[in-house]
Amino acid sequence: MKKEFAIIGLGRFGGSICRELVEQGINVLAIDSDEERVNEFANIASHAVVGDTTDETVLKSLGIRNFDHVIVAIGENIQASILTTLILNELGVSNITVKAQNDYHEKVLKKIGADRIVHPERDMGKRIAHHLVHNNVLDYLAVSDEHSIVEIRAGKKLADHTIIGLNVRARFGINIVAIKRNKDIIVSPSAEETIQDEDILIVIGADKDVNKFEKQMVE
Structure with missing residues (x-):
């Protein structure tokens, strides 16, 4: 059976998730207290409704507990975000993802049953900062x-070296989990794999170790 998602809050964050899920062929119930926003998504989402999700009876009437995943993308109204999350948890929703405004908001969300908490603005800021500081970070x-x-x-520094020869796990505490080469992706490359100049390495590790690797081994 196809999974069904509900998105509460149709601002930039919630709206972009809604559009992407629909493009992937997923059924989406879009909910917002603003009628204008709901009208905008009426022809995009499977269903779009105006509703106050801080009212338990509204969520019950929508059959919210039957959805596989509910995303709370409410913008500036932290109180509404917290109350909605609390009600969703009490109704037995199995997967709840919530957008957090700040660290305090995140702490509260963790205590009241959010399964996953995201900080889109903070995370995007980190990504942009890495692009600006490290020229080779894609x-x-x-x-x-x-x-x-x-x-x-x-x-060029890494080109013509094998993974085992670089010994990045022992030297830096990171792992090369894949290599993008032209249009191909080498997943879990062997220790004997030779790195080429134009390769894109996908590495995982502690931030401090990745930074150390970048400074010492990448031009």
């Missing part, structure tokens, strides 16, 4: 507060 994804997955252009 993309950056935080997997925790201290660990990341980073795409790094190999360059």
Whole structure:
């Protein structure tokens, strides 16, 4: 059976998730208290409704507990975000992802049952900062507060070296989990794989270790 998602809050963050899920063929219920926003998504989402999600009866009437995943993307109204999340948890929703405004908001969300908490503005800020500071970093994804997955252009310093010869795990504490080469992706490359100048390395590790690798081994 196809999974069904509900998105509460149709601002820039919630709206972009809605559009992407629909493009992937997923059924989406879009909810917002603003009728104008709901009308905007009426022809995009599977269903779009105006509703106050801080009212338990509204969520019950929408059958919210039957959805596989509910995303709370409410913008500036932290109180509404917290109350909505609390009600979703009490109704037994199995997967709840919530957009957090700040660290305090995140702490509260963790205590009241959010399964996943995202900081889109903070995370995007980190990605942009990495692009600006490290010329060879093509993309950056935080997997925790201290660990990341980073795409790094190999360059001449790493070219013609094998993975085992570089010994990056012992020297830097990072792992090369994949290599992008032209249109191909080598997943879990062997220790004997020779790195080429134009390769893009996908590495995972603690931020401090990845930074050390970038400074010492990447031009």
